[in-house]
Amino acid sequence: MNGPVLEVRDLNVWFDGPGGRDVHAVRGVSFDVRPGDRLALVGESGCGKTTTVLGVLGLLGATASVSGSVRVDGQEVLTGGDAAMAPYRWGDLSIVFQGALNALNPVRTVGSQIAEVLPRDGRVSRRAALRRAGELLERVGMAARNVAFYPHELSGGMRQRACIAMALAGEPRVLFADEPTTALDVVVQAQILELLDRLADELGLAIVLISHDLGLVGQLCDRAMVMYAGRAVEEGPTEGLYTAPRHPYTRLLYEATPVLGADRPLRSIGGSPPALDVPLAGCAFRGRCPDAEDRCSLAEPALTPVAPAHRAACHLTGRTP
Amino acid sequence: MNRGLDLVLRRTAVALITIFCAISLNFLLFRVVPGDAVSNLARVPNSTVAQQQALRHEFGLDRSIGVQYVAYLRELAHGNLGRSFANGQPVSKNLGEALGNTLPMVLLGTVVAILAGIATGVLGAVRRGTRTDRALTVSSLTVYALPAQWVGLLLLFLLGGVFPSGGRVDEFLIEPSPWQHTVDVLWHMTLPSLVVGLTLFGQYALLTRTAMLETLAEDYVLTARAKGLSTLRIVRHHALRNAMLPISTLIALSLGSVVGGVVLIETVFSWPGIGRAIYSAVTSRDYPMLQGAFLVLTVVVVVCNYVSDLIYLRLDPRITV
Numbered sequence: 001m002n003g004p005v006l007e008v009r010d011l012n013v014w015f016d017g018p019g020g021r022d023v024h025a026v027r028g029v030s031f032d033v034r035p036g037d038r039l040a041l042v043g044e045s046g047c048g049k050t051t052t053v054l055g056v057l058g059l060l061g062a063t064a065s066v067s068g069s070v071r072v073d074g075q076e077v078l079t080g081g082d083a084a085m086a087p088y089r090w091g092d093l094s095i096v097f098q099g100a101l102n103a104l105n106p107v108r109t110v111g112s113q114i115a116e117v118l119p120r121d122g123r124v125s126r127r128a129a130l131r132r133a134g135e136l137l138e139r140v141g142m143a144a145r146n147v148a149f150y151p152h153e154l155s156g157g158m159r160q161r162a163c164i165a166m167a168l169a170g171e172p173r174v175l176f177a178d179e180p181t182t183a184l185d186v187v188v189q190a191q192i193l194e195l196l197d198r199l200a201d202e203l204g205l206a207i208v209l210i211s212h213d214l215g216l217v218g219q220l221c222d223r224a225m226v227m228y229a230g231r232a233v234e235e236g237p238t239e240g241l242y243t244a245p246r247h248p249y250t251r252l253l254y255e256a257t258p259v260l261g262a263d264r265p266l267r268s269i270g271g272s273p274p275a276l277d278v279p280l281a282g283c284a285f286r287g288r289c290p291d292a293e294d295r296c297s298l299a300e301p302a303l304t305p306v307a308p309a310h311r312a313a314c315h316l317t318g319r320t321p
Numbered sequence: 322m323n324r325g326l327d328l329v330l331r332r333t334a335v336a337l338i339t340i341f342c343a344i345s346l347n348f349l350l351f352r353v354v355p356g357d358a359v360s361n362l363a364r365v366p367n368s369t370v371a372q373q374q375a376l377r378h379e380f381g382l383d384r385s386i387g388v389q390y391v392a393y394l395r396e397l398a399h400g401n402l403g404r405s406f407a408n409g410q411p412v413s414k415n416l417g418e419a420l421g422n423t424l425p426m427v428l429l430g431t432v433v434a435i436l437a438g439i440a441t442g443v444l445g446a447v448r449r450g451t452r453t454d455r456a457l458t459v460s461s462l463t464v465y466a467l468p469a470q471w472v473g474l475l476l477l478f479l480l481g482g483v484f485p486s487g488g489r490v491d492e493f494l495i496e497p498s499p500w501q502h503t504v505d506v507l508w509h510m511t512l513p514s515l516v517v518g519l520t521l522f523g524q525y526a527l528l529t530r531t532a533m534l535e536t537l538a539e540d541y542v543l544t545a546r547a548k549g550l551s552t553l554r555i556v557r558h559h560a561l562r563n564a565m566l567p568i569s570t571l572i573a574l575s576l577g578s579v580v581g582g583v584v585l586i587e588t589v590f591s592w593p594g595i596g597r598a599i600y601s602a603v604t605s606r607d608y609p610m611l612q613g614a615f616l617v618l619t620v621v622v623v624v625c626n627y628v629s630d631l632i633y634l635r636l637d638p639r640i641t642v
C-alpha cells in the first residue's frame with residue numbers, strides 16, 4: 001500500500017473561448033499523492049489551481065476539454081468519463097470548497113447533506129444516518145445537534161467545519177481543500193488548519209491544500225507545487241521554497257506574503273499574469289521577471305531537478321548546480 | 322417551529338386584511354359609479370320619479386353610505402350577495418355553481434401545465450445547448466406567445482370532432498350513472514383544460530429552465546456532483562429544490578390571473594363557469610352578479626398569493642420577517 005493513491009500526468013485543460021480562442025488554463029501539470037501526503041498547490045488567483053483540481057476530479061463542465069492521465073490506485077479515470085470516476089467519488093477522493101456558504105445547499109439541513117453521502121451498507125435508517133452525521137460534526141468540533149441547522153444559521157467557520165465533516169462522511173483517502181480558509185478571520189483560519197492537521201493525522205488522510213497564500217501552506221503541508229499561468233513552475237519541500245526558492249516567481253510570491261513574526265517589507269508582484277487564450281512563446285513569467293534574459297523569450301523552461309525532491313522551471317536555475 | 326408559526330400568523334393576518342379591503346373597495350366601486358342601481362334599471366322603463374323613490378327606499382339606497390356599508394357587511398357575513406337580476410336566484414348560489422365548474426377545469430389544466438412545464442424546463446436546463454434544449458425552448462416560447470382564445474379556436478378546429486366542442490355535459494345523456502356523469506364531464510373538460518394548460522405551460526417551462534440553469538451553476542451543485550450523487554438526485558434534491566422558490570411563486574401568481582382570464586376560454590367553449598357568468602352579467606347588466614363575481618375573483622387572487630407565501634415559507638428556511 002505504498003504506491004500513490006493518485007497519479008496525475010500531463011494534465012491539460014482548455015475552456016471554450018469566443019471565436020475559437022480557447023483558454024489554455026492548465027498546461028501539463030503532473031503530481032502524485034501517496035497515503036498521508038500533505039501537498040499544497042499555490043499561486044496567484046487565476047493561475048489554474050481550482051481548474052487543476054476540478055479536472056482531476058472530473059468535475060469540469062461541458063465547456064472544458066481535458067487531456068492527460070489521472071489514475072486512482074493505478075486505474076485510469078480520465079478517459080472513461082463520468083462512469084470511470086464515479087466509484088472513487090467521495091469514498092476515495094473528496095473535497096472541501098472555498099466559501100462554505102454556497103458549498104452547502106441553503107434549503108437543506110446540514111445533517112441531511114452529510115447523511116446523503118454516508119456509505120450505505122444494507123439499509124441504514126434515516127435516524128441512524130443522522131446520528132452518524134452528528135458524530136462526524138463532533139469529530140470536527142461541533143455539537144451534534146447542529147445536524148438540524150440550516151447553513152445560514154451557522155457562522156462562516158462553522159460552515160467550513162460542517163463542510164469538512166461532510167467531506168469525511170465517505171471515509172476518503174485523499175481530501176482536497178480549495179482555499180478552505182479564505183474569507184475567514186485569522187483566528188478561525190488557524191483553527192481550521194489545525195483541524196485539518198489533526199484529522200489528517202488521526203485518519204491517515206492525504207491532504208491536497210489549494211491556496212494563494214504561500215506562507216499559510218507551510219503550516220499544514222510539507223510539500224508544495226507553485227503554479228503560474230497554468231503550469232507548475234516549482235515543486236519541492238515547503239521549507240525549501242521559503243528558504244531557498246529556485247524560481248523567481250516563488251521568491252516574489254513569498255516576499256508578497258505576510259508571515260507572522262517576520263520583520264521584512266511586503267512587496268507585491270508588479271504586472272499581471274499573461275492571457276491564456278493565445279499561445280505563449282518563451283517563459284510565461286518573463287514579462288514580470290526581474291531576472292529575465294534574452295533567451296527567456298525564446299523557449300519555455302522545463303521543470304528540471306535542482307535539488308533532491310526539488311524541481312524548478314527557470315532557465316537560470318537550470319544552469320546553477 | 323416557533324418562527325414558522327409566527328410567520329404563518331402574520332401572513333394570515335395580512336391576507337385577511339387584504340380581503341377586508343377588497344370587500345370594502347368592492348362596495349365603494351359600485352357606489353361611486355354615476356347613477357345608482359335604480360336609475361340604471363333598464364327593466365323599469367318609463368318609471369315615474371315616485372316609483373323610483375319607492376324602489377330606492379325599498380332597497381335602502383336612500384340611506385347614508387355608512388349605513389349601507391354596515392348593512393352590506395352584515396348581509397355578506399350571512400353569505401347574502403343579493404339576487405341575480407337575470408334568473409332571480411341568489412347570487413351566492415349562482416356563483417357557487419359557476420366556481421364549482423371553473424375550479425376543476427382550471428385545476429386540471431394547471432396541474433398538467435405544472436408537471437409538463439417543470440419536466441420540460443428541467444430537461445432543457447440539464448441538456449443545455451443541445452438540440453433537445455433548443456426544440457423545447459422554441460416550443461415553449463411559441464405556446465407562451467399565443468393568445469388563449471386563439472389557442473382555443475385552433476384546438477376547436479383541430480380536435481372539435483374528437484372532443485365535445487362546448488358545454489359541460491351531454492344534454493342527451495339520459496339518467497347517467499355517477500360514473501358516466503363524471504366521465505362525461507371530464508370528456509367535456511378536456512379542451513378548455515388543455516387551453517388553460519397550454520397558456521400556462523410555456524411560462525412555467527421557460528421560468529423553470531432559467532431557474533434551473535441558475536441553480537445548476539451554484540457551488541452546492543458542484544459539491545453534489547463531487548459527492549458522486551446521481552444526476553436525478555442532484556436535480557431533485559439540490560437544483561430543483563432551490564429552483565422551486567421562484568417557480569412556486571410564479572405558479573401561485575399565475576393561478577390568480579388565470580381565474581380572471583377564463584372569461585375568454587369559457588366563452589369559446591360555452592363552459593358554465595365564473596368567466597362566462599361574468600360575461601353574461603356584463604351583457605345583461607346583472608349588477609348584483611357582477612359585484613359578487615368581482616368579490617369572488619379578488620378573494621381567489623388573495624388566497625393564491627397567500628398559498629404562495631406559505632409554500633415559499635415552507636421551501637426556504639432563510640425567510641425571517
Ligand SMILES: Nc1ncnc2c1ncn2[C@@H]1O[C@H](COP(=O)(O)OP(=O)(O)O)[C@@H](O)[C@H]1O
Nearest residue numbers: 015023025044045046047048049050051052276
Ligand atoms: N468555466 C470557465 N470558463 C472559462 N475560463 C475559466 C473557467 N474557469 C476558470 N477559467 C479560467 O481559467 C484560469 C484558471 O482559473 P482557476 O482555476 O479558477 O484559478 P485559481 O483557482 O488558481 O484562482 C483563469 O484564467 C480563469 O479565468
Ligand code: SF4
Nearest residue numbers: 283286289296314315
Ligand atoms: S526563465 Fe527567465 S523569465 Fe522565466 S522565470 Fe526564469 S529568469 Fe525569469
Ligand SMILES: [Mg+2]
Nearest residue numbers: 046049050051
Ligand atoms: Mg480557485
